[in-house]
Amino acid sequence: MRALVRLYPRRWRDRYESEILALLDERPMSIADGIDLVRGALDAHLHPQVPGRARTAQPLTHRIPGLVALTAGLLWTWNLAYLALRADLAGDWGSLAGIAFVLMLLSLPGDYMAAGHGRRVAIGLGVIAACFVGIAAIPALPIKVVLAAIGYPLIFGGMLGLAAVRAGIGSRGRWRLIGLAIALPVMIGIPVAIGVTATSPSIRLLYALIIPYGLAWLLIGLRMAIRGAPTIIDPPAGIVEPEVQPA
Amino acid sequence: MSQPLGELGRFAEPSLYILVSLSNGPKHGYAIMSDVEEMSGMPLGPGTLYGALARLEKRGLIEALEPEDRRRPYRLTGLGATTVAAQLAHLEGFVRTGLKRLGGDVR
Numbered sequence: 212m213r214a215l216v217r218l219y220p221r222r223w224r225d226r227y228e229s230e231i232l233a234l235l236d237e238r239p240m241s242i243a244d245g246i247d248l249v250r251g252a253l254d255a256h257l258h259p260q261v262p263g264r265a266r267t268a269q270p271l272t273h274r275i276p277g278l279v280a281l282t283a284g285l286l287w288t289w290n291l292a293y294l295a296l297r298a299d300l301a302g303d304w305g306s307l308a309g310i311a312f313v314l315m316l317l318s319l320p321g322d323y324m325a326a327g328h329g330r331r332v333a334i335g336l337g338v339i340a341a342c343f344v345g346i347a348a349i350p351a352l353p354i355k356v357v358l359a360a361i362g363y364p365l366i367f368g369g370m371l372g373l374a375a376v377r378a379g380i381g382s383r384g385r386w387r388l389i390g391l392a393i394a395l396p397v398m399i400g401i402p403v404a405i406g407v408t409a410t411s412p413s414i415r416l417l418y419a420l421i422i423p424y425g426l427a428w429l430l431i432g433l434r435m436a437i438r439g440a441p442t443i444i445d446p447p448a449g450i451v452e453p454e455v456q457p458a
Numbered sequence: 459m460s461q462p463l464g465e466l467g468r469f470a471e472p473s474l475y476i477l478v479s480l481s482n483g484p485k486h487g488y489a490i491m492s493d494v495e496e497m498s499g500m501p502l503g504p505g506t507l508y509g510a511l512a513r514l515e516k517r518g519l520i521e522a523l524e525p526e527d528r529r530r531p532y533r534l535t536g537l538g539a540t541t542v543a544a545q546l547a548h549l550e551g552f553v554r555t556g557l558k559r560l561g562g563d564v565r
Binding site for chain 1: 506515527
């Protein structure tokens with residue numbers, strides 16, 4: 212029954228959640244109380260009483276990263292879903308998913324990179340990712356499988372996490388998203404992959420396991436497009452551009 | 459000056475109960491709920507209670523005090539006291555008229 216409080220809008224919960232949970236701890240909840248909470252949550256969404264922050268108009272450029280991420284999610288999901296159904300096209304799967312991957316990367320640079328710290332972190336992560344991919348791509352290297360197994364989830368997870376930050380998703384939400392879209396499929400996928408061959412029907416399952424990653428990008432892209440995410444050409448948040456004095 | 463509670467829709471009646479409950483001192487959610495149930499004989503659900511509290515707070519009829527542990531007491535504001543007095547006076551007139559028409563003993 213306490214979970215019903217989560218139906219309320221975030222802003223309402225920030226203000227009243229601890230109080231209402233304390234109240235629910237003090238008395239046993241009846242079914243009527245549960246129905247009353249659901250009605251209350253619906254009312255809180257329809258008639259918000261807790262004032263929020265005033266929304267300022269977003270420049271058009273702030274919508275671009277979200278639309279790019281949304282397109283990437285669509286391409287990825289569509290491509291992998293198609294392959295999961297048509298495993299005979301196994302050799303061609305890189306085309307659209309590759310474009311989706313590039314689009315995912317393109318949605319990540321933002322105003323945070325204009326600040327010194329953000330730029331250093333982004334460059335550092337990029338170099339680490341490039342090293343992993345580069346080493347894993349060397350054909351004769353025996354540890355490449357191990358590196359790929361560690362490196363790719365880290366890279367894909369890092370990209371998803373960074374995009375989630377840009378979409379304004381909180382820490383708990385980010386970990387859940389990474390868990391559902393990457394960790395869980397990897398845990399299921401490893402045992403499947405051990406006994407799999409290119410012609411095995413299990414290859415379809417492997418493709419299907421990668422679909423949640425595209426769905427996660429769809430969700431993030433939609434949220435990023437609605438909320439707006441500054442691009443690298445926008446002034447960083449908190450930095451006010453100097454006004455141009457008339458000559 | 460007072461505020462009409464009618465605009466609160468389904469929260470008007472619970473709001474009046476809450477204002478009356480707070481008229482003898484600050485109370486937190488559970489105490490308000492118990493007091494209202496005792497006064498009116500009607501249970502007040504947690505969703506209705508907090509829906510009404512949010513509306514009353516927004517209109518400046520009650521104010522939240524510093525939380526004690528996780529519980530936050532509420533108290534009546536000056537506007538809230540005027541409003542509840544006006545509402546009760548109106549109801550008193552209504553009750554008198556009703557009883558008079560029924561031929562009851564009106565003191």
